[in-house]
Amino acid sequence: MSSLSSTEAFPANTPAASQIFTTVLSEGPLTRLDLARRAGLSAAAVTKAVRPLIEAGYLVEDVDEDARPALGRPANLVRVDGGRALFIGVKVTGDEIIGVLTDLCCRIMVARHLPLAGRDPVPVLASTVELVRELLTEADGLGVPVMGLGIAVSGAVDRAEGVVRYSPFLEWHDVPLAELTAATTGLPVTVDNDVRALTVAEQWFGAGVGLSDFAVVTVGAGIGCGLVVHGKVVAGAHGVAGEIGHVTVDPAGPPCHCGNRGCVESIAGDAAIVHQVSAATGTEVTDAAQALALAREGVAGARAAYARAGDAIGRGIATVANLFGPERVIISGEGLAAYDLFAEQIRDAFTAAAFGSAEQCDLKTRPLPFEEWARGAAATAIQSFIRSDAH
Known part of the structure; x- marks a missing residue:
């Protein structure tokens, strides 16, 4: 085993210090004044929290000579040393x-x-x-x-x-x-x-930086959802918060492996789409790549399966928006390879099912490599x- 694995303790030993470091990590570099404003803390509290982090090498202070206040002292930018x-x-x-x-x-x-x-x-x-x-x-x-x-x-x-x-x-x-x-x-x-x-x-390093309330919906083998409410990722009492893949959107729909019928995942998951394309085309479709190829060729049954999937995903996202009103829903996952085939249906179904101002939620697609x-x-x-x- 590597000699460089470590159990060194992180020097931010208070919630305030942890909050300050996290703010610099996701939104920095920042001046101490900006840090105090964003964290809702006094300048003295920020200085007290920052000092041990700089001494331990986790934060670095850079002098920005161009950002010189009226009284003449330069404003120092604080940033994370990623290589630490x-x-x-x-x-x-x-x-x-x-x-x-x-x-x-x-x-x-x-x-x-x-x-x-x-x-x-x-x-x-x-x-x-x-x-x-x-x-x-x-x-x-x-x-x-x-x-x-x-x-x-x-x-x-x-x-x-x-x-x-x-x-x-x-x-x-x-x-x-x-x-x-x-x-x-x-x-x-x-x-x-x-x-x-x-x-x-996504909350700390991606499309959710700076947002208090947002969701991540993933499309692919399963349909998943991560929730951030008031700045915290929500797991729920039993660790299954956000399971929109098992929200019923069609009570008469296909059976789901969870035991219910018409769940989002039973319509829009990869296996569900493969099954629908096979049934509609009379072709033995073995995987999502083959189903996608048929849809791209314009095969009607294949395109219809993706359109139905988009409708189910859009209704699932609307359920999320109606329940907790996120500012943004980030749509990601390997299933976005087919996004052009169901983007319109997602948007239309979302608009139809979102209640009132929930419709103002920003839907942002974010294709990400599997890494x-x-x-x-x-x-x-x-x-x-x-x-x-x-x-």
Whole structure:
């Protein structure tokens, strides 16, 4: 195991210091005055919080000679030194493991993919550890310590306990993934739902920066949703908040693996679209790529399946907008490869089903490479590192 993995404590040992560092991380560089305004703290409190972070090398103060106030003292910009620490993020799918090594600003430095031969927790854990060791070796070459490991898995995940309660794609039940991985890697481990992890990355480093209330909706093998309410990612009492994939939009629709009928996922998930295209065209369609190719060729049954999927997604997003009124909904996921085939239906269905001013919600599409899911996992590790002493 790498000699550069570390259990060093983060010096922001109060909630205020954690908040200030997070603000600089996502919105910086900032002056102390800007920090005080955005954090709602006094200048003295900001100075007290910033000092140990600068001394420990996590923050750097730059003098901006051009930003000189009337009294003559230059305003100093405070920024995060991204190279001060490294983190590893791992996304586990049904077919492969994607791992990334990032800096403290969650910029991907190295990415690795490792195919899975099976979905049993024991070999998946072994493959995960193998991939983590590869990334730790990469970190050795950079001479910077790795401070944490984040793992993202689909399904119901108890982040506080580090347990995967139920992952339908992996067919896992009550797997103590954080404990098992920490024991074999020696790193602090954070395990979270993959969509929530992606939401953390968007909140701190992406299209959600500066927004108090927004949602991330992912389209692909499943239909997921991450929620940020009053600046906090919401997991809910049982870790399944935001499961719009299992909101019923057509009571007479197809059966869903969850046991209900007409869920968004049973209409708009990849497997559902493949099944609909096969039935409509009389062609044996084996995967989403083949279904998409038929739709692009103009095959009517295939195009109709995507149009129906768009309608279901739009109604699901409207449900989110009606329930908590986000400023923005970010639409992402591998399913965006087909976005041109159902974008109009998403917008029309959303407009029809959104109530009142909820219709003003900004729908923003954000195509992301699959490594971004692993980056989301790294973001949760960064989040845990920053907040470990503050909470």
